[in-house]
Amino acid sequence: MPLPAALLDTLRDIFRDDALSVAEAERLAYAYDNSRLSASPDAVVFPTEHAQAGALVRACREHHVPLVARGRGSNTTGATVPVAGGVVASFERMNRILRIDTDNRLAVVEPGVLNGDLQQALEPHGFFWPPDPSSAPWCSIGGNLACNSAGPRTVKYGSPRENTLGLRAVAGTGEGFRCGTYTSKGATGYDLTRLLIGSEGTLALITEATLKLTPKPSAVRTLRATYTDVGAAARAVARIMAQPVTPCALEFIDDVALKLARDHAPDAGVPVAGALLMIEVDGEPDALPASAEAVAQAARGDGLLELRVAETAAETKALWSARKALSPAQRKLSPHKINEDVVVPVSRLPELVDGVKRLAAKHALPIVSFGHAGNGNLHVNLLPRDDAERERAHAALAELFALVIALDGTLSGEHGIGIAKREFMPLALSGETLGLMRGIKAAFDPDGILNPGKLLP
Structure with a gap:
């Protein structure tokens, strides 16, 4: 249905x-995201300042x-797909870094700034x-905020x-x-900043963010530990996180993923x-040597096959080879992969990993x-290769x-x-909690125009 002429x-x-564009080609370009879901908007606009928004x-x-507010469309849950039509506001042109204030360890940016450009x-x-x-x-930073997108460094530095x-x-x-402050401490009223982060554009359009910066560490040490089975690795994770030295990355890869990576890149040393x-x-x-040894000591235990420590940049790159080969290997096996990012308490990782193994066997998937x-926070990737497996994948999902809720976990750690x-x-949140969330939505967006059909059931 076309937009009203007056609008x-x-x-x-x-x-x-x-x-502003109402051309079909432009509308199609902003109809989808990385979820492979698609719905065409009636118009696309490109704000460049707060007043326009x-x-x-x-x-x-x-x-x-x-x-519907949109960053760069890299999310995997359909959060930026305009399922009800209307207008997509792409913030890609609102991409200025307004201020870098190292004395106060903050940066002020517009939402269209790319994460990588800010880091540079x-x-x-x-x-x-x-x-x-x-x-x-x-x-984009705006997209990171909308979904509370994090990554490997979250384990030490937060989301x-x-x-x-x-x-x-x-x-x-x-x-x-x-909302919020320019200070690292603040106790003045409700924390609307944290409320808006992760709200997927259902409450407000973010036009500027004041980000807390962290001094870059002088050095990094990389270790790779292999285990006889996923349970042994999961128990090692719990040991590592129970000692005082917090790693800045702690990534898990199961045996199925390792085989996929080896098959895809046989010369990568997986x-x-x-x-x-x-x-x-x-x-x-x-x-750093003492920190690395403390983590290595915790990584040792029943089921450890090998523990390697990188001494050079080339060795570090080689150790990461399995992780780098994984994404293209999955795409090759299944263009219809379902990528979930469930979270459980660290102590319950062994139960989650064992449960995923049982689901794979039960559904022959x-x-x-x-x-x-x-x-x-595990990315559980279901990889259906044909229509029959796609049916079974939805049941397994x-x-x-x-399973995740039974383990005191939650549905998403960073994808939204x-x-x-x-x-x-409703599996994750009670009716009372969802009711309060709907009340918050109504207070911010009384007519329900912001990103309808998302987040709340």
Whole structure:
């Protein structure tokens, strides 16, 4: 259904020249994300300033037209697919780094800044922003905030929620507001900053973020441990996280994933093992050997096959070979892979890994597990190769979520909910909790125009 003529006239006043498009090719380009789901919007606009975002929301509210904020579309849950049509607001042109303040360890950025571009800008100052999803070279800060996207460094440095001081945004009412602080401490009212992070654009459009920076460590040491089976590796994760030295990365790869990587890249040196842990510790050069030894000691135990420590950059690259070969290997096996990012308490990782093995056997389906084990956050990838396996994969998915909840876990660690996991939200949250969330949604977005059909069941 086309947009009302009066709304189009208003949008043309707000967004001049090529900042507004209703052309079919442009609309198709913004109809999908990395979930492979798709729905065409009626128009695409490209804000470049906060005032435009406010005027856009007010115009869409007046005409009761859906509005979906978009970063670079790298999310995997359909969170930016405009399922109800309407307007997509792509923030890719709102991409300025406004301020880098090393004295106060903060940076102020617009939402369209790419994660990788921010890291490059911070490098000469000796700082970094900890969230580092695998899509960092092409995902935006706004998208990172919308889904609380994190990455391997979360185990030591935290997610966007722990690394964002404040936001500027526009609520679904069209009102602009600021929340948070420019300080590392604050106890002034409700924490709206953390509320907006992870809300997937259902409450407000973020137009500016004040990010907490961290000094870049001087050195990193990489270790790789292989084990006889996934249980032994999972128990090692629990030991590593129970000692005082927190690794800056602790990645788990199961035996199915290792075989896939070997088959895809036979010359990459991927080891034969029941499971593998990639471990990194960072810090000052003088302290690093002791830190690495403390983590290595915890990694040793029943089921350890080999523990290797990289001494050079080339050795570090070689140790990471299995992880690097994994994504292309999965794509080759199954273009229809279902990529989940469930989380359980670290102590229950062995039960999760064993449960995933049982699901793979029960449903006769390839399932690969790897991911950020230090947080208990595993990427469980179901890899159906034909229509029959796709049917079984959806049944297995429901059982996976039920298993995770039974282990005191939750549905997502960093991918978010979007469309893909909406129906499972009542598994994770009580009716009372979901009711409070709907009340919050109504307060921010009384007409329900912001990203409808996402997150809340």
